[in-house]
Amino acid sequence: MTSYQRICLVHYHELGLKGRNRNTFERHLMRNVEALLEHEPVEKVTRISGRVLVLLSAQADLQAGQRAVNILRKVPGVARVSCGYRCEREMDQINDAAHKALSEVDGFYTWKVVARRNHTDFPIDSMELNRLVGAYLCDRFPEKKVQMKGADVEVHVEVVQGYAYVYALTIPGIGGLPIGTAGKVVCLLSSGIDSPVATWRMARRGATCIGVHFSGRPQTQSTSEYLVDDIAHVFEEFGGIARIFTVPFGDHQRKIAALVPPALRIIIYRRFMMRVAERIARDEGAKALVTGESLGQVASQTLDNINCTNAVVKMPVLRPLIGSDKLEIIADAKKIGTYDISSSPAPDCCTLFMPRSPETHAKLADVEAAEAELPVDEWVSELMSKVELREYRCPSSYDSNHHGRAEAKAAVDDNVTKLN
Numbered sequence: 210m211t212s213y214q215r216i217c218l219v220h221y222h223e224l225g226l227k228g229r230n231r232n233t234f235e236r237h238l239m240r241n242v243e244a245l246l247e248h249e250p251v252e253k254v255t256r257i258s259g260r261v262l263v264l265l266s267a268q269a270d271l272q273a274g275q276r277a278v279n280i281l282r283k284v285p286g287v288a289r290v291s292c293g294y295r296c297e298r299e300m301d302q303i304n305d306a307a308h309k310a311l312s313e314v315d316g317f318y319t320w321k322v323v324a325r326r327n328h329t330d331f332p333i334d335s336m337e338l339n340r341l342v343g344a345y346l347c348d349r350f351p352e353k354k355v356q357m358k359g360a361d362v363e364v365h366v367e368v369v370q371g372y373a374y375v376y377a378l379t380i381p382g383i384g385g386l387p388i389g390t391a392g393k394v395v396c397l398l399s400s401g402i403d404s405p406v407a408t409w410r411m412a413r414r415g416a417t418c419i420g421v422h423f424s425g426r427p428q429t430q431s432t433s434e435y436l437v438d439d440i441a442h443v444f445e446e447f448g449g450i451a452r453i454f455t456v457p458f459g460d461h462q463r464k465i466a467a468l469v470p471p472a473l474r475i476i477i478y479r480r481f482m483m484r485v486a487e488r489i490a491r492d493e494g495a496k497a498l499v500t501g502e503s504l505g506q507v508a509s510q511t512l513d514n515i516n517c518t519n520a521v522v523k524m525p526v527l528r529p530l531i532g533s534d535k536l537e538i539i540a541d542a543k544k545i546g547t548y549d550i551s552s553s554p555a556p557d558c559c560t561l562f563m564p565r566s567p568e569t570h571a572k573l574a575d576v577e578a579a580e581a582e583l584p585v586d587e588w589v590s591e592l593m594s595k596v597e598l599r600e601y602r603c604p605s606s607y608d609s610n611h612h613g614r615a616e617a618k619a620a621v622d623d624n625v626t627k628l629n
């Protein structure tokens with residue numbers, strides 16, 4: 210009886226595998242993989258010999274296998290994905306699976322077999338397996354060449370845990386750590402190029418990311434909110450954003466603009482954003498704020514100005530892009546798939562009431578003096594009462610049961626005007 214089944218084998222990064230972390234790491238990765246493949250024909254996701262095995266259902270065809278690989282390669286924590294077959298530990302099945310697996314690889318010339326067995330009860334040792342499968346493939350691919358060093362494709366045959374696993378196509382994943390292994394952060398997410406990249410970098414390091422977006426509504430249209438929603442849908446492909454809180458900031462910007470010196474407006478807008486984001490982070494049980502600032506990129510991103518915005522919050526503010534050049538950030542945005550969305554013109558709160566010459570080296574004492582005229586706490590509370598919430602697919606937040614989540618949701622429920 211022949212019983213091939215398509216598989217994807219997920220290889221993960223060594224980094225997460227140290228000591229006691231290993232179990233947590235694998236559990237999160239399996240949970241994320243299972244949830245992200247929910248619409249694919251998957252029979253089960255399990256652990257096998259230091260990898261995560263995705264066993265596709267018996268009916269799964271080549272396209273289903275390719276779709277699964279395309280999803281898996283974007284998932285944080287995945288170093289490489291291989292696809293091939295699981296079959297019985299019978300030589301004719303192993304040979305046939307190797308033939309099928311190698312036939313599914315495009316554009317190669319040289320190849321070799323890499324066999325391994327973990328079972329002493331399997332009578333054929335690795336050397337002999339290499340020889341037997343190699344000879345079978347030589348007959349079927351006479352126009353290709355065997356090469357021991359630097360072959361274009363390696364055909365892997367692993368006889369482990371009661372089956373043979375045979376795969377040839379292996380593609381790189383994005384690496385990092387599984388989302389959910391590094392705690393929760395609140396990311397200040399504009400519809401621009403940088404903050405989605407900053408958010409992605411945090412997600413890739415295993416953080417569960419919650420977005421906060423400040424829109425210029427009602428002083429502007431909701432365009433930036435739709436763009437942020439589009440960005441969140443890109444992140445849903447790998448479970449990168451749990452939810453987004455949108456804060457209509459336009460009216461308060463107008464009030465701020467009327468009362469503070471024009472040169473300090475941007476810093477004061479930013480300080481309000483930080484305060485609101487920190488309140489949301491506390492409610493959510495998040496441990497840090499994240500921005501997309503890069504040193505010196507624009508006027509508000511000098512060390513002096515960054516100090517002035519940091520001064521209003523107690524939580525650490527992480528800036529994953531601080532040392533990156535714009536071109537590197539753009540390259541990442543293109544890789545993630547957010548660049549085109551972020552390049553659409555959208556009037557958000559940043560374009561509102563902009564001064565002609567913003568302060569590039571603000572002094573904290575001047576900023577605090579300007580803010581002394583404003584009812585800061587009252588305005589922050591007003592902004593909190595206007596917050597709107599939208600949830601996204603993020604497996605790492607499904608099992609979150611801390612009380613902050615429920616409280617935050619209750620706090621906004623009264624005010625939810627769901628974005629359409």
Ligand SMILES: Nc1ncnc2c1ncn2[C@@H]1O[C@H](COP(=O)(O)OP(=O)(O)OP(=O)(O)O)[C@@H](O)[C@H]1O
Pocket residue numbers: 396397398399400401402403404405421422423424482499500501502506507509510557558559
């Ligand atoms: N409307 C907004 N909503 C949420 N966060 C914002 C908003 N505007 C700015 N931020 C946060 O402040 C950071 C710096 O914004 P700034 O406008 O100075 O730079 P930027 O290079 O345009 O950033 P981006 O490309 O992320 O919009 C952003 O990366 C983001 O984290």
